[in-house]
Amino acid sequence: MNATAENQQTTQARAGNGPARGFVTPPANISATENDYVLEVDMPGVDKEGLELTVEGNELTIVGRRKSDLPEGEACYCESPNADYRRLFELGPDVDTSRISAEMSQGVLKLHLPKSEKAKPKHIEVKVT
């Protein structure tokens, strides 16, 4: 399996000119069918607008920005991380990056990463003269 390997953990970053806000690494599941890889990531509090997906070379970056619609009042007990989500995956050569599709439902991102036909290993015959 060389489709997707995680290569970077939680880091700090600065978003725009706002105050520094950390990132947490969301939990992910990766599975494969005959035609594609399926990547699912838990990012509660993130909707479609808060999602940034980028593919650069063989690196897929997922950033999920939480909506700041917290309930009214003062927080008296807090367990959820006050941070956005970020995770990087390294894509294998068999992923067709031009056909990646994404859907977001109830805080879960589901990505379909189709396997490309071209990337399948080719057999080359070597002639000996």
Added chain:
Amino acid sequence: MKLIRRERQDRGAVTRGQGGGTPNLELNRLRQQIDSLFEDPLSIFAPGTSFFEGWTPPVDVFEDKDKYAVRAELPGMKKEDIEVSLDGNTLTISGERTQEEEKKEGETYRAERFFGRFQRSITLPAPVQADKIEASYKDGVLTIRAPKSEEAKPKQIAVKS
């Protein structure tokens, strides 16, 4: 699954006395030792180890003068699979996250997300009006708003001259 508190006290501020300290400092030291059990990545209590079987969704509680609001992060649930109940001042959120059938076929390379039953109970600091509790579920976040009962609301007392 990580439990991260939004506001963390600065532990460095507490003096680490070796015995003979005041009871309060000793207590603080004990607390630090217990905390470190949960933070040391090699500890059996560390987040993500098998010690914590099951799922503990993170919960936040907010308060204003009229109500409490409880927020729980439950990504990827069906609305019907979430149960909310109130017993006295204790609010209980439970449910089950089920995996889609199609996932069971094919190869799995990584399985970090939790599926199965969970339950959280939160004791609210003051009584609430059970019949006026509202719950909504959006973007994987459950928000419960519970109005305080009349006697729990802050009251203004006029001072007589």
